[in-house]
Amino acid sequence: MTGFLMSKKAKPFYTKLIRHLREWHRKLGIFAAFFLIFLSISGIALNHTNELSLAHQPINSSWLLDHYGIQAPNDVRFYDDNQLVITNNLVWLEGKLLFESHDAIVSMGKWQDSYVIVTENELYLYDLQGQLIDQLDQASGVPAEISGLSFTEQHIIVNTAQGYFQTDSDFFDWQAISTFAPIPWIMPNNASAQQKHTAVTMFKSQFLNLERIVLDAHSGRIFGMAGVLFMDFVAVLLILLSLSGLYIWVRYARAKR
Structure with a gap:
């Protein structure tokens, strides 16, 4: 008789427990469903x-680039009607990365049917489509310590620590020259604030791609330690939902027997 009364009293406790579990399971399940998806x-x-090419999709959002602390370039210059752009040691042609230099980039411009780019110790020649034609250094006769670039119709002139030198389209012979008239060295063009902003974004976007964003969002690291802890909380919540769901299912299965 006593055992019967204990069973009668115990039954409502489990009934209330299951009811409350189902209620919280449903509410938390709706909340967790968004994160699970x-x-x-x-x-x-x-x-x-790889199939989605996430690593090859740069991020151009100024907010995200600033959020990741990616620094803007110190050197931003525009040449040849602003089609050629320098950002630190990178050269861009019409928004596409042309090349990266290990030396400081001095100047550049369009000469005949090609683009000429000079660094302190090298000369690069590209066609108008951005394909590399030739790369010349001191072993090819290019003067060292270049600090300026100028063109005539037939010659390329560079300013160096040893004086002025010029060469023709064959680039075989660099001759020291002197002149009484000032040489019109190629100088950077003026650019609008929007053009400068675009150039800075191009430079910064190469350091952040969509794969990094998705990975950091998946782990919560995109919001720092707070994001990581929140995703840990979501993981614990999903575990509790799974356990409570299993418990409800087991109780329901036993009740049907």
Whole structure:
């Protein structure tokens, strides 16, 4: 008789427990569903990063670039009607990266049917489509310590620590020259604020791609330690939902027997 009364009293406790579990399971499940969908989608994207070319999609959002602390270039210059752009040691042609120099870039410009770019110790020759024609250094006769560039119709002239030198389109012979008239050295063009902003964004975007954003969003690191802890909380929540769901299912299965 006593055992019967204990069973009668115990039954409402389990009934209330199951009812409360179902209620919280449903509410928390709706909240967690959004994160579960996001984690699933971002996880699938990361598993197929090569097929989706995530690593080759640069981020151009100023907010994200600033959020990651990516610094703007110190040197931004425009040449040849602003089609050629220098950002630190990088040269861009019409928004596409042309090349990266290990020396300081001195000047550049369009000469005959090509683009000529000079660094302190090298000369690069590109066609108008941006394909490299030739790369010349001191072993090819290029003077050292170049500080200026100028063109005539037939010659390229450079200013160096040893004086002025010129060469023709064959680039075989660099001759020291002197002149009484001032040489019109190629100088950077003026650029609008929007053009400067675009150049800075081009430079910064190469250090951040979509794969990094998806990976950091998946782990929560995009928002620092707070984001990581929040995603940990979501993971714990999903575990609790799974356990409570299993418990409800087991109780329901036993009740049906």
